[in-house]
Amino acid sequence: MSTMYQVLRGPEHFLPPAAASMGIRLPDPGQAHIHGKIVNEDEAMEVAARQFLSAKVPTIFPGPLVLWAWNEKAAGKATAIRHLYETIKECVTPSQQAMLIPMPDYRPKYPKINPEIEINPNHPNLTIWHNKIDTCMFVGVHCHQANLSLKIIRGGTYCYTIAMCAQAGHEDAMVSFRDATADKIRKLADWVKKLKGSVEPPKDD
Amino acid sequence: MATQSLIGTKNRAGQVVTDAWKLLHEAERTPCFYTGSEVIKEAVRRSNCDVMIAYPITPQSEAAALIGELFAEGFIGDYFRGESEFAVMSQCAGAAFGGARVFTTTAGPGTMRAMENFPMWAGARLPIQMIVTCRGINSPLSIQPDTLEISYLLNTGMLVWHAETAQDFYDWILKGYMVSEEPDVHLPLALCCDGFFVTHTKDVVNLTPADMCLPPYDPYRSPVPCMDMECPPVRMMRDPFVMKSNYISYATHASWQQEVWAAIERSRKHTIRWLDGLIEVDKPDAEIQIVSSGTAVSQGREAQVLLEEDGIDVGIVKIKALRPWPEDEIREATKHAKHIIVPEFNVTGWLAKEIRATIPNPERVYAGPHVCGGMTMPPEVIAADLKKHLGLKAESLAGRGS
Numbered sequence: 133m134s135t136m137y138q139v140l141r142g143p144e145h146f147l148p149p150a151a152a153s154m155g156i157r158l159p160d161p162g163q164a165h166i167h168g169k170i171v172n173e174d175e176a177m178e179v180a181a182r183q184f185l186s187a188k189v190p191t192i193f194p195g196p197l198v199l200w201a202w203n204e205k206a207a208g209k210a211t212a213i214r215h216l217y218e219t220i221k222e223c224v225t226p227s228q229q230a231m232l233i234p235m236p237d238y239r240p241k242y243p244k245i246n247p248e249i250e251i252n253p254n255h256p257n258l259t260i261w262h263n264k265i266d267t268c269m270f271v272g273v274h275c276h277q278a279n280l281s282l283k284i285i286r287g288g289t290y291c292y293t294i295a296m297c298a299q300a301g302h303e304d305a306m307v308s309f310r311d312a313t314a315d316k317i318r319k320l321a322d323w324v325k326k327l328k329g330s331v332e333p334p335k336d337d
Numbered sequence: 338m339a340t341q342s343l344i345g346t347k348n349r350a351g352q353v354v355t356d357a358w359k360l361l362h363e364a365e366r367t368p369c370f371y372t373g374s375e376v377i378k379e380a381v382r383r384s385n386c387d388v389m390i391a392y393p394i395t396p397q398s399e400a401a402a403l404i405g406e407l408f409a410e411g412f413i414g415d416y417f418r419g420e421s422e423f424a425v426m427s428q429c430a431g432a433a434f435g436g437a438r439v440f441t442t443t444a445g446p447g448t449m450r451a452m453e454n455f456p457m458w459a460g461a462r463l464p465i466q467m468i469v470t471c472r473g474i475n476s477p478l479s480i481q482p483d484t485l486e487i488s489y490l491l492n493t494g495m496l497v498w499h500a501e502t503a504q505d506f507y508d509w510i511l512k513g514y515m516v517s518e519e520p521d522v523h524l525p526l527a528l529c530c531d532g533f534f535v536t537h538t539k540d541v542v543n544l545t546p547a548d549m550c551l552p553p554y555d556p557y558r559s560p561v562p563c564m565d566m567e568c569p570p571v572r573m574m575r576d577p578f579v580m581k582s583n584y585i586s587y588a589t590h591a592s593w594q595q596e597v598w599a600a601i602e603r604s605r606k607h608t609i610r611w612l613d614g615l616i617e618v619d620k621p622d623a624e625i626q627i628v629s630s631g632t633a634v635s636q637g638r639e640a641q642v643l644l645e646e647d648g649i650d651v652g653i654v655k656i657k658a659l660r661p662w663p664e665d666e667i668r669e670a671t672k673h674a675k676h677i678i679v680p681e682f683n684v685t686g687w688l689a690k691e692i693r694a695t696i697p698n699p700e701r702v703y704a705g706p707h708v709c710g711g712m713t714m715p716p717e718v719i720a721a722d723l724k725k726h727l728g729l730k731a732e733s734l735a736g737r738g739s
Binding site (some may be wrong): 147149150151152153157158170238254255257258272275276277279280283285286287299300301303 | 533558562577586588595
């Protein structure tokens with residue numbers, strides 16, 4: 133199915149469609165996608181790094197697959213994610229606020245989530261609105277929950293979404309990588325460092 | 338755990354774990370003369386299945402009982418009977434939630450009785466494989482083939498494939514796990530055939546070696562956590578967050594449903610790779626196309642021969658996958674067709690309705706002939722209906738004598 137649909141910043145719709153149903157296809161190994169267009173991975177690395185550097189509140193949402201050291205790979209990815217976060221923090225201006233907010237589990241939070249300390253896949257917009265997050269990256273979130281969240285975010289917020297997926301990637305993110313490893317996350321940190329100073333920081337409202 | 342690392346090792350039954358592509362495309366095949374039910378057993382023998390749960394609906398297919406023999410021989414991790422089809426499908430969910438590769442069979446009224454479970458399986462992203470040996474579903478009972486039950490499965494969120502022959506059935510059981518267990522798909526598969534015609538008749542089927550099997554299911558690649566009472570989807574069964582009356586809860590549930598259908602879309606590229614396309618086309622340039630699925634395809638091929646003897650050129654479109662629906666492929670295959678004939682083994686003509694909703698100029702579709710309740714569909718009937726549709730003279734096959 134050919135498509136004119138693009139995966140862009142929201143707020144898109146009362147109930148936006150799943151991007152896969154609009155003809156957006158997942159990248160093959162070695163590829164990524166930007167707004168639904170298949171590109172090589174380096175191109176997406178640069179776009180993701182620029183998004184982090186140009187955002188007011190660039191944020192990483194690590195999920196349970198990397199928050200718990202259930203195997204060596206998970207522990208390695210967690211260390212790489214911390215490195216990426218520290219790199220973003222070092223590379224942005226004082227007016228920008230890098231954040232690292234976990235998605236520790238997928239339980240609906242009642243009576244109310246504390247959006248300062250966590251994000252939930254069933255109502256991710258609450259954490260994004262509360263912290264005024266304008267760029268975020270999902271990593272270590274189970275694919276079904278990540279797609280759910282990414283679509284809800286696109287529907288109701290202005291947030292730019294990046295997915296660093298360990299499996300096949302996410303059509304519902306604006307930029308998606310696949311087959312994520314600790315090395316790939318560190319490579320993104322290298323891109324952020326490389327582009328430091330070359331990206332215009334966000335203007336004050 | 339990486340399944341790739343297990344290639345070359347042996348499973349519980351001493352079979353060599355083999356790369357699935359090599360097993361199905363490169364391994365030596367041995368021709369065997371088996372009933373369809375026996376073919377199901379042989380496919381399951383090679384599928385490295387963890388759990389099989391049976392409601393032995395023996396009149397329609399002996400597969401459930403035959404797979405019990407596989408358990409006794411050590412090829413299946415666990416095997417038991419449920420009290421009813423509903424119980425079986427619920428127990429299948431439990432096993433799949435726990436991270437097992439699960440297989441089951443059903444047919445006709447049993448499918449209908451268990452129906453509540455199928456959207457639940459899909460919503461929970463459980464890659465269970467269910468063989469549906471289709472039979473009549475209404476009273477008075479019939480164990481003869483009738484494909485009406487497939488139409489009920491089409492909107493459950495399951496993958497739905499419709500096998501024509503026992504060879505299809507053998508290969509697709511093994512290929513089915515490869516598609517449905519992909520992390521971007523991870524959905525249950527209803528692998529259907531026309532019961533009795535396929536299950537009770539013998540055919541030559543080329544089998545892969547019995548000492549080789551599929552790689553095991555790797556639940557760590559699942560897009561949802563394995564059994565976890567604190568997380569949706571299990572949690573929503575005891576704490577139905579989606580029943581809270583607010584926009585967020587509704588939006589979550591809506592997005593959840595969309596994600597299931599997105600996963601069906603994602604299955605498209607895997608299905609095309611493993612089944613060598615969602616459809617198979619013979620003579621795409623013919624102005625008359627017989628478009629069908631299951632054993633109606635076989636009858637269509639016979640009708641094609643009869644019609645060619647009369648100088649009428651006819652093409653055949655065999656639909657292999659119903660979900661994902663081969664929309665683009667059917668449009669392309671029928672773009673030259675002036676007449677599209679859709680023979681079906683059911684009373685409602687659901688396949689013709691799907692095709693009409695897919696192609697431009699749907700008045701080209703002739704929905705028929707239809708038979709149901711176990712009636713056969715002689716190719717002469719397809720040929721006669723087609724001729725009548727074209728305004729040609731055709732003999733009536735309804736009666737004898739003058």
